[in-house]
Amino acid sequence: MADVAVHTVRFEPVGIEMDVNEGETVLDAAFRQGISVMHGCKEGQCASCKSLLIDGEIELMKYSTFALMESERDTDHILLCRTLAFSDLTIELLNYDEDLLSRSIAVKSFPGTVTAIESLTHDICKLTIELEAPIRFWAGQYVDLEVPGHGVTRAYSMASPPNGGTTLAFIIKQYADGAFSALLSGILKPGDAIVAKGPYGTCFRREGRTGPLILVGGGSGMSPLWSILSDHVASGEQRPIRFFYGARTRADLFLLEEFAGHAAKLPDFRFIPALSHATAEDAWEGETGFIHEVVARTLKQERLQGDMDAYSCGPPPMIDAVLPILQMAGVEPERIYFDKFTPATR
Numbered sequence: 001m002a003d004v005a006v007h008t009v010r011f012e013p014v015g016i017e018m019d020v021n022e023g024e025t026v027l028d029a030a031f032r033q034g035i036s037v038m039h040g041c042k043e044g045q046c047a048s049c050k051s052l053l054i055d056g057e058i059e060l061m062k063y064s065t066f067a068l069m070e071s072e073r074d075t076d077h078i079l080l081c082r083t084l085a086f087s088d089l090t091i092e093l094l095n096y097d098e099d100l101l102s103r104s105i106a107v108k109s110f111p112g113t114v115t116a117i118e119s120l121t122h123d124i125c126k127l128t129i130e131l132e133a134p135i136r137f138w139a140g141q142y143v144d145l146e147v148p149g150h151g152v153t154r155a156y157s158m159a160s161p162p163n164g165g166t167t168l169a170f171i172i173k174q175y176a177d178g179a180f181s182a183l184l185s186g187i188l189k190p191g192d193a194i195v196a197k198g199p200y201g202t203c204f205r206r207e208g209r210t211g212p213l214i215l216v217g218g219g220s221g222m223s224p225l226w227s228i229l230s231d232h233v234a235s236g237e238q239r240p241i242r243f244f245y246g247a248r249t250r251a252d253l254f255l256l257e258e259f260a261g262h263a264a265k266l267p268d269f270r271f272i273p274a275l276s277h278a279t280a281e282d283a284w285e286g287e288t289g290f291i292h293e294v295v296a297r298t299l300k301q302e303r304l305q306g307d308m309d310a311y312s313c314g315p316p317p318m319i320d321a322v323l324p325i326l327q328m329a330g331v332e333p334e335r336i337y338f339d340k341f342t343p344a345t346r
């Protein structure tokens, strides 16, 4: 087999150097070598990895012009997840986070088996898997799950907190036509092989902070937020926490006993579920309306003091509605971390 050409990539202004194999994207090379640069979809659609090519020869694989406009391409902007190197490169990271870089974990594949699939609601289930070797990750990150033989790979955030172990749990929304989630309705069984590749993601718990922590989720966005909350509880850190969760009806709520368990250990914690389509049978006395409205109302009333951090995970329309509300409530944009979940890609 012919040797694969290897080039050197230098990232500025951070001065980090790494290798990239010919045929490998710059982003994949960074993942492989444990260099965590900004990323989101990993497939040329979200613009999170947009950077500036200072020097070198590249080719860009297919990408969306929503992520990289023609005028940007003309001025040497590139998407790291679509960039193939044909010489040594110098790349300026336009968007980077020292915290993210310092907490990089090399991406690897972890073979494992399915151990349990349990229903949490009519369309949300919990998948538990056991890996052959322990995986390191930060609370809030995700892996790509692949079921060998089925040709589907999907990104899912861990619901379990990181503990250096081999067991991972995921809270997954099931779509009747979901390529992966449909496997969870009777096809995938305990004992079946599964492969987790990761960790990925930049929406993970920043540790050692004291200001209020705002968590906002909907649907299976509960998964990373539950990991973040559980990790916070285990850390023993103390900070005011408001956990907002948007659901349609009472039947869409779950983990209520577990929330009560965490609440008992936290001095200043409120779980604030809100129903957007409460029915008479729900006899619901809690918050109603869309979750971004409830976040706006609550943060206005409470006027929490201190530098806030906010994490929001769930369907894209929910995140798009919540982000400006968080900023209006005084959360600095660089302290808002979010992960948009879409059924097909992330």
Ligand code: FES
Pocket (backbone or CB within 6 Å): 038, 039, 040, 041, 042, 043, 044, 045, 046, 047, 048, 049, 050, 067, 079, 080, 081, 082
């Ligand atoms: S465009 Fe590269 S990670 Fe989304």
